[in-house]
Amino acid sequence: MPRIVRTKVEFEGEVRERMAVVEEDHITPWGSGTPLRIVGRSYPRTGGVEVVTGKATYTADVQLPGMLYCRIMRSPHPHAEIASIDYVKAESMSGVRAVLCHANAPGIRWFGDSLLFDRILRYEGEEVAAVAADDEEIADGALSLIRVRYRELPFVVEAEEAMKPGAVQIHPGGNIVGGPDGEVYRRGNVREGFAKADLVVEERYETPAAVHNCLEPHCCVAMWAGDELVLWDSTQHVYGIRNEVAATLGLPLNKVRVISEFIGGGFGCKQGVGKHEIIAALLAKMTGRPVKLALSRRAENLAGGVRHPTIQYLKAGVRRDGTLMALQLRSIANIGAYGMGGSEVGGPIRELYRCPNVLTEQIAIHTNLGPATAFRAPGYMEGMYGLESMMDQIARGLGIDPLQFRLLNYAEKDPMRGVSYSSKHLDKAYRTGASIIGWESRPGGQNAGARRRGFGMASQVWGGGGGPPAYAIVRLNADGTADVLTGTQDIGTGTKTVLSQIAAEELGFKVEDVRVTIGDSRAGPYAPVSAGSMTVPSMGPAVRAAARSAREQLLNLAADLLRVLATELSVKEGKIKSTARPREVAVGEITGRIGDFMIIGQGARGPNPSDAKVRTFGAQFAEVEVDVETGDVTVLRVAAVHDFGRVINPLTLGNQVEGGIVQGTGFALMEERIVDSPTGKALNANLEAYKVPTMLDVPSIESHPIDLPDEICNSIGAKGAGEPPIIPTAPAIANAVFDATGIRIRSLPITRDKLLEEIRRNAAF
């Protein structure tokens, strides 16, 4: 029976209380003693054959008869007003089917008071006009015929400049989001804490604007079928897009269908609706033809979202014995013209260590830059770099081993609410990681010579507990196969594979007899956004509940047909066994008997535990080599030990961990979108000058997940693994660079020029 409960759901560091309708009866969680045949084993990816043969259809590959191509004209200025726009020539060009710009577009509200096509352009790359044409070459030609006169406006791209009184205002409400101190969290009294400390350290850290640069750009194909809109979309949330597009266009929810089967990466920038989906839908309506809109790589870098750069003023006070007395952070996030707000940069400061006095102020600032969006572990990754750099510095200052220092300040309970964790094995992660990398036997101290080795470590804390609402349906077919239907998506994490394992486990079927259909808002029930490391811990229990319902129905039916008690029956490897009789019956024999009468199981994710905090934890250890003559940093090894609760599929999980470390290495050493302050323009909006790691940049990675089920967090005992691995990589590398050279770089990425500059200034070299 459905019932309504209140439950806390954490998303990217923010905890929200929600009313939830839940249908899940309590299901006993799979504990450490539960014998499981399929969950916990490596299975190759569902859909692998499509991927390796090039047959997987991503949104970028969708081609429909009569389809038009849309290209976007973008602002060349960081801040300007459109004085006039003349698109007559473009519109009359042969092969051009429609042009949209502020002069003819419907006045759709977009952000605050601004419109979808606004007269005021607030960043370089903002949409000025859109052309739909028979082909891309024609659309590009038409764009070049549009004449725009811009009135350039003063602009500001640096967050600390934009905070000053008298700075250029980007929106009428001012540039500072919320109050002057932003979002404030306080516990204890930091002033008293610092007074009691023997050592107080204050530093400024900076993190760069990192661009997701998913290989598949933001991309959609919009097609109207009568008064219904079908949207193929490269998105992390088909239901979210359905809801937002319907609301924006004034359509009933059941007249919008969003499809996203294969997605070429998301990393946070494809969570919500962008202008491109609305523009494509409008153009498709105007022309009566399907319209495809893919962002160019340059647009992707200017307008596709970015990890907001941060400036962090961090202050820490410790006693001589290593006890943390107070932590204070003031973080300033540059969220661009249309960023929704800052992320939880203070998260690690608030919750990683047992520290009685904490104050965090998270400030978000509008500037004339493209919109900031979530990017894998938003906020925590940036905050962890500052915090763990400082912890390393303090430990060394006190003459305490950095690992020992962390154990001294270990939080047994959640420092924010004082509640217990559903499970926490960070201490084990520290010990295991230390032994893999050889922490105790590391040489220590800076060696002489051109190439210097060093070791560093850092911790990770993050959510990943997931929660309701999340639904699934399991249908059994006459031949004994099963269909799992849910509106979730697989952005490369292996969702489909993992859900098929969970369904097969609970059903007692073989994995190959279970097919999972996702990525279509019409095919499956509601599922949450594939973000916040919440897919597995939200969808897994929902699928398990649906599979359990189907299995129970199947066994009741079998009991009737076989004239035995249902309680005597069980299913294993697609065979129904009875404790009373020796004969096994294939599932298909039972379902075949009822033919097209279907067994349909429904499942929903239950509420989260109310009295425990659900968190993922981990630690990474890095060994680097620094060439002090060239400033080159080579990451040789990373040992990663994370606690995600139960591991469902070691193979795909390992890939997630390695991928996080690769991206974390990029963030530490090379990734940065560079904007020229005097002109307000990006200098490296492409994949050549914006550096992402290649095969030649990756360290050797040893990942040892803790793999202990969390029996409190949900019925499958697993937490999310998407984001945790990226969090500690950069500080572990930065600390290792210090260990190697005695140089601490407090502004990422640690590039050659920054290192060489410090080396030049340092007399020790």
Add this chain to the structure above:
Amino acid sequence: MSRSIPSVRALAVRKRGPGKVTLRLQVNGEEYAVLAEPRRTLLDVLRKDLGLTGAKKVCDRGHCGACTVLVDGIPIYSCLKLAIECEGKRIETIEGLSFPDGLHPLQKAFIEHDAFQCGFCTPGQIMSLKALFDRNPHPSADEIRSAVAGNLCRCGAYAKILRAAQAVSEAHAKG
């Protein structure tokens, strides 16, 4: 990755266009006649005119490798090559790899070793490796690394790509 230089043969073809012209291309062993503008890249012709969407468009300017196909056995960024330059040459795409007799060993190894996440870079990675294995069935780890050094994987599946290719190399070594 080696980049191919426009061959003399292709340049010698008599000037055609502007407007659409018939291009004769040999793709995966099949002959195609395509009506396309001479300025159209090989990548666009493959994807849009032939419906072979395995090669991906990511940067459209030679920065990423997702569009890698083989022309006369040499891996090229097909976004940097005009289709008209490829007349009379042997073009191989990911779609030709698995046909007609099951999966190529590299494809099998990619699945078995989970050498991808989102899979968007995968066709390019496999084609770069195929070119390597065609000329050197038993490459070293460094040779593998340099063969795909021009193929970005934003998901960071590099360790598993390397492992998959090494497995194929080792299988060849064993014979």
